[in-house]
Amino acid sequence: MIRILAIVIISWGIIGTIIDAANGIGPSAANWRDLVVAGLAQGAMYGLIALGYSMVYGVLGFINFAHGEVFMSGAMVGFFVADKLFEAGLWVDNFILAFLIVLIASIATSTLVAVIVEKVAYRPLRAAPRLIPLITSIGISFFLQYAFFGLFGPAVKNYPQLPTWLTQKRDIFGVLQIEGTKIVVLVVAVVAMTALYQFVERTKTGRAMRAVAEDKEIAALMGINVDRIVVTTFAVGGAMAGVAGILWAMLFRGVSFITGFLPGIKAFTAAVLGGIGNMAGAMTGGVVLGLFEGVGPQLVLGGLGIPGVSQLKDVVAFTALVLVLIFRPSGLLGERLGSEDRA
């Protein structure tokens, strides 16, 4: 019943938009293209954060609600480094070097935060019922948010201006015009994702991670140090969140203590959308969700004749989560969970 209703509403909305477009009202083709590109860039960022959720869920079987704050901490510390580099002049003189330093600082911070959180809060709860670590992670999320609020103040911190050679629009194949920053975001995301994929598929540690995700006890019997692998998982997830933090800064510039909340939830949505525990799925889910969020409000809600659709972006994302869980709870590419986490 719910399924039919959802399909009817969505198709009605899309048809409405098409009719509008045929009649020449609504956004122009260039607008649509911009929406798609913005959605893609944002989706790539969601995908990177989603990896952290997905990997932790695959290994430990719970939602690390505080992962959004791990992402925020990287972006926040990145800001302070970027600001100092700007004052020192390096940001203007040699942007690429400065950018690399900021990126490394952000990755280091996020990794550190993720590892500390695992050690302090999650390790003692390894054997607890699965809702207990989830509730703990909500507490950590709050603690981190308001610790950053207390330490660094409530103000939104704006990264220094990016150089103009980066932000100007560029022609791609003569058809698309894309802002340089969005190209960089996409490239960085793809590089990070490929590196991670190689790490998990090719290295010994990566194989151990997959083994632990499959079955902790058997993995331990095979001589794998489960605790160490779990820490590695958190560290790698944190590093990806750190990369995402800098990408966020490039797309939006502003960072504050609540920056982590919404991207966190959406990245989790992306992880579920792609199939939790599945790394390629996390990235796919991120991109699909980003696109959906970029285009969806116009496409579906605009067609239904609802005003102020851009306000409802988050509603679209959350509705997507609900719909995915109703239609295909195992995600687009299928979930990969150990035997005890499947429920």
Added chain:
Amino acid sequence: MTASTATVDRPVRSAVDVDWRRVLKWGGLMGLTMAFVASIGMLEAFDRRLIINPYLSLGYLAIGWIPFAFAYATAHEEVKEGIEAPVKGLRDVVAGAAAGLVGSAGLAVFIWMISTFSLRDIFVKLSPVLVRLLTFDTSVATGVLIWVAIMVGLGALAGVMHVVTPRLRKALFSGVAWALAVSLLEAIVKDAFDEVKLRWLSSWAYNLNGGLEAIPAIVIAIIAGIVAYRYGGTIPKARRTYAGLAPERRLRLSVIGIVLVLALFIGLPLIVGGIVNELLANVGLFLLMALGLNIVVGLAGLLDLGYVAFFAVGAYGMAVLTSPFSPRFAPALDFWVALPIVILIAAIAGLMVGTPVIRMRGDYLAIVTLGFGEIVRILFLSDWLSPYLGGAQGISRVPFIDLGPWEIKGSNPKSIFYLVAVFVVLAIYISWRLQNSRIGRAWTAMREDEDVALAMGINTVTAKLLAFVTGAILASFGGAIFAAKVGTVFPNSFSLLVSIIVLVVVIVGGMGNIPGVIVGALVLIGVLGGPTQPGLLQEFQEFKLLIYGVLLIYMMLKRPEGLVPSAMRSRELHHEELTQDAWLAKEPEPAADGGTA
């Protein structure tokens, strides 16, 4: 000096037989925590509030408990099963003092750093005032020396606490706790003393600028300590006697107890002043929601993070139906006419949220309900619905509640308190009856194991939906009263924070246990305050959410069953330990040779 209390068969341990790694770890953590507390501005923000005039301010208390607590933890030795408990003695004192020394070294580095480098453009709270407070208005070197002395002293004191008998320890702790509590609750105590014509007593005890005077503080501590020492075991003994009574007598005693508590609550608003009444009304409002969430989370085991949605639906429903200023549809009904309609709307909302999530596993359910909570808030805020619900401005002029001779309105907190109290009693009654009913037992069974519950013939779909609907209705009561109390509803009153804080109340109090939830609401909402409502300690406003986060983590790690645990819940959570204990009790030998299974 050696530990002279050692019995014959236990080896006498030297005073320096301390686990130094532990000392380093906890000492380092102590320094870090103190630097953190100072960096987020607690010391400076609380400094104006005096606890014991003029020696101790709340700021120094906020930082000063840390060395004591951490040194206490350092000196604590884990007693493993099958190994004899170590003799307590000078060793503990040395360990505590050493931890204090390590911690003070950390703090010294921090003080030196903030006084030498200017870090204020990054850490906004590292002001010159903070440096002055940390160095006690002297030079950095003197300040550090004072801290070393204080922290080593506190550490040693914490060690001493380990050595004294448990009874004496309890007495000492309760003496200090009472003195601090009387000072912290100054506003209430003064108010109450004014009402019962004991102003001379409160003006003797409290300084004009706030805070207890030194002598009254000592007197209070001594009295409380002596009482605790003398009558320490009375309450557990009474509880044992009570448990041993015949059922009919127990029931009669319970009824008397409940009547007494009710009488106290009816009489309370007459004694206390306006501030406390306002506070109690807030506590009641959150208690109402917490009781509802307790059914959903505590009994049925469905972690609902979007609970605020129902609160919002209740408030908006009431506002639309009663306010003449509702934008589109304004029937301007009476509160009591509108209430059943609001309940109906809330029940439908509960069904709408419940139906799609019913087959999801527990953690997905949490995130999806969170999503629903946000969807509701964003929709109320959006342009799309603003012709109906007023958008960001919300709906204003929700009328007072007319009760014939009385009028219930926000400016008269006493009236709101009574209204809330009526609903709370109703909610408690409903929860209590449901808990022991067929559906309540179905919920518990479902929480413990859904598959088994299903196999036992419980219709889990109906049970889950009923839990959602009941929770939604109780939250909508809260929302309806909130609308009438505040007079204006707008979307930002219904943020995720409300859901989380209600969840913290339920968890800290004790999931699945009505008295626990009541205690949780009184302690948390009463003392710390709600998301926007100030609590008793108004100074904590800025740090409230940080403290909520820490509490949630701490409770989950150390005491997941809550302050007042329900018997069944705690059995469930500590099931493994209990079976292990039983196993150890049967076969004590294999445990000793390190057979960790």
